[in-house]
Amino acid sequence: MHDPLDGDTSKITLVRAKGSSVWDDKGREYLDCTSQAWSNSLGANDDRVVEAAIAQLREITHARPNFNTVPLLQxxxxxxxxxxxxxxRIGYCLHGSLAVEMAIKLAFKNRPGAQNLIVLQDAYHGRSITTMAASWPHPNNPFLPIQPRFTRVPHPDPYRPRLGMDIEAESQLCLHLLEETILKSVDGGVAAIMLEPIMGNGGHIVLPLSFHKGVRDICDRHGIILIWDEIQSCFGRTGAMFAADLYGIVPDIMTFGKGIGGGFPLAGIMASEKLNGFNSGEDALTFGQFPVAMAAAVATVDAIIADKLCDNARKLGDYATQRLVEMSERRKLIGDIRGPGLFVSIELVKDKQTKEPAPKAASEVYRRGVEKGVLFGESRYAGLGNLIKVKPPLDCTHEDMSRALDVLDDVLGSIEADGIA
Known part of the structure; x- marks a missing residue:
């Protein structure tokens, strides 16, 4: 009997995947609007990625980080x-959480004497001991005694601005509070400010450009390193190769992961040439430079560019947003619609005036979507979120997106008819 450590005994057992579809052990097909945690950027089992991985398997499958390999250099x-x-300056590892930790280590190495790292209140940076501490507060956190401490600061929220403020006014308020935190609220100086350009598990909150520009300016004026966690937003997901391209902001360190490997595990950081690198032994992982995943990543990046998938993500995201806006006029549960590109989500609320979250309805959307053959994503975990994510692979067809939205509309209608909120 399988006894999963995460306590979930209701998981679907997947046995096959291709493109935007996955199949379970009962032969049932699902349209995958999660891209398996937003990682199958090309769709599952893209032939180019699979063939690149197989070819590399025949050459060399593992090399310790003391050596280069051909796919590493490519x-x-x-x-x-x-x-x-x-x-x-590029560094590699196999998981997003480790990429974030690598970025944190590099920031502190380049800011000797600094004692603090600032994150946003609804941030999500992973589930390792360190990155869970850097994320929104985990309920009843059993790991708190051994976790490092991060300073959390408020951020603007276009859907729920403080005191009903205009979003630009709230952006300026949050920037003011951030700078006051740096000057008055921490002892020992700040090594880095770390943020997601578009916040992921914390609510798909789209931070305004004015806030991003203001944070960049604050970092420049105070000599603080700016880390952008792009693990969820990189390699075409937003309709641009990176959110940094979308916003025209260059951080000092940027993490990447998920979509780069075409389904194979790979993550890492890109760092400014102005920063000092690691000394020997400061950041070395036995399997951190997995040649098979790197060969798959080369094929994935080539395909994203050749197939113009950033353009497809942008166009398909525009279509989804248009459909969802129309849907929101009929569905009382839809409180807000978010993008950009295929970073698509809706926030479900019990009442559009009070904006009270509807996490129970979100769980029902997922469950009923499964019954109708569509896998939607949810926000946060353990029933704590009220977002539904519609984030299929970047090469998803217009027909498949239309089907997913039809199912979403139908499911929301049935939930509303049943009085669930």
Missing amino acids: LTSKLREISPGDLN
């Missing part, structure tokens, strides 16, 4: 070609 060269600004 991928590094390719990433330097497309990296924003001067983010040309």
